[in-house]
Amino acid sequence: MSAFEGFHCTDCGATTDDDGATRCPDCGGSLDARYDLDGLKLSSETLAERSGGWKHRELLPFVPSGMGEGETPLIEAPRLADELGVGRVLIKNEAHNPTSSITDRGLSLVAEAAVRADADTLALPTTGDGGQSASAYAARAGLLSRSFVPSRTPFMSKAMINVHGGDMRVVEGRFDDARAVYEEERESMPAAERETWFPAAPFDSPFRHEGTKPIYYEIAEQLGWAAPDAIVAPVGHGATIAGLWKGAREFESAGIVDDTPELHAAQPDGCAPVIEALETGGDPQPWEVPDTVVGSLEIPDPSGGLAATQAIRASGGAGVAVDDQDLLDSAVTVAQHEGLEISVACGTATAGAWELAENGAFDDDETVVLLNTAAGSKDADIVRSRLMSRGI
Ligand SMILES: [Zn+2]
Structure with missing residues (x-):
């Protein structure tokens, strides 16, 4: 049975148990699903016996019928691990969803x-x-x-x-x-x-970020019911990183995993309102002149900017803004060194991981997960343009 208790307004604290709710009926603020985590009886053994992308049904408001989303692979990237000077790098590959994206x-x-x-x-x-x-x-x-x-x-x-x-x-x-x-x-x-x-x-509505929580649940299971040391994720609207952090706290609270990972955020430096907030210590402010090749991350006033910023701070992670040319080069490097096709949003996370490694954010025995948000072939034109500009 689901431990779902209702939706809670993140602005005014009002609650509703309408499972078709969109925004707060009182103030119009964002809603977030709440669960009875103290009463939750869920173990890794129980979860390991189940299959499907929505098998964590106790931690969902309801289970959608779906068409095979989730259960995406976590792929070892050993050359990247060498290059970053860490124990392991793994790429959670969301390209394996029905329409090839997260x-x-x-x-x-x-x-x-x-x-x-x-x-x-x-x-x-x-x-x-x-x-x-x-x-x-x-x-x-x-x-x-x-x-x-x-x-x-x-x-x-x-x-x-x-x-x-x-x-x-x-x-x-x-x-x-x-x-x-x-x-x-x-x-x-x-x-x-x-x-x-x-x-x-x-x-x-409360459902987009809620739907990303299973990404974290799956990563923990794929690592043998353990949190990675760090996850580096690209940030646009903020829904993914908010969902990852929520999932991490739920698994820790339920005693399924012992601790939580550091969540690091990467944005292109031409549109980086969340990174700017992390660096200045304030709340995200609208980005005046957004300009980046990464269309999916060109979100100048993200609806989940505050939720993302709070998640990164609470996890002990950092934010990093990367140059467009560097993130395109990172997508090319992953394609050539690991054979994996990643989105330019994941190129942003990869370039961010490089910078974090150079800044000493990771120890040499750590496990770092990069989130690939979509099929690399969706971005073939812009990545290839970069190759041509380099005369390749
Ligand atoms: Zn409200």
Whole structure:
């Protein structure tokens, strides 16, 4: 049985047990799922006997039907470990999800919540991967989807949104322009029609970040029910790192794993509001002029920026901002030294890990996990452009 107790507003503390909830009914703040961790009876032995990406059902508000998301491999990267001067480097490869990205996990829960809430449309502003996932899971659940994407969104995501039968609005500009058009359209709808929309962007409901927790549960199991010393993750909206930290605290609290990892955040230096907050000690402020080749991380005013910043601080981790050319070179290095195809977002985490290693953040016997968010082939054009600029 689930230990789910209800959703708690992170702004005003109000609670609701409506499992189709989106935002706080009292103040409109972000909701977060709460569990009775003291009463939770869950062991590694029990979990080891189960299979499936949603097998940690005690720690979910409900289990979505899904289409095979999760249970992604954790792949050894021995040459990277040598280069970084650490014991082990492993890459958690989220490219093995149904639409080849990490966003499938959260959107699977969102689609299930939308059905329970009698909504008929998943609607979101998105840099691409989230829209592709939303259109896929909407199709699966018999729902419609409306994705608002900036013009720079890669062709493959735009194409697959269409292939899944999703409605797509391409907005000239960047992510915040797409978000503004989404909000304008939503606010101008008659109230009855607005209720048919289920907001599917990170932190517009409690389900996107909740859906990323199993990534941590799986990493711990793949390491023999132990926390890695460190996880380096790219940060855009902040949902992934917030989910990783939540999962880590839950497993520690349940006694399944003895401790928690340091979570390190990497962002491109052309859009690094979370890193800036970590360095200055304040809360994230909107980034004035976002400019990076990594479209999925070009989120100047992230909805989960504060949650991500708090998670990194609480874990004892650090933030690192990396140059666009370095992160592209890192994606090439991983492809050539390890054979693994990683997203440019993971190139950001990899370049960040290099810088952290140079700054002495890791001991030479430590286990470091890098999070690959999506199939490297989604970013083939920009990585290849970098090769050509180097005359290769
Ligand atoms: Zn509230």
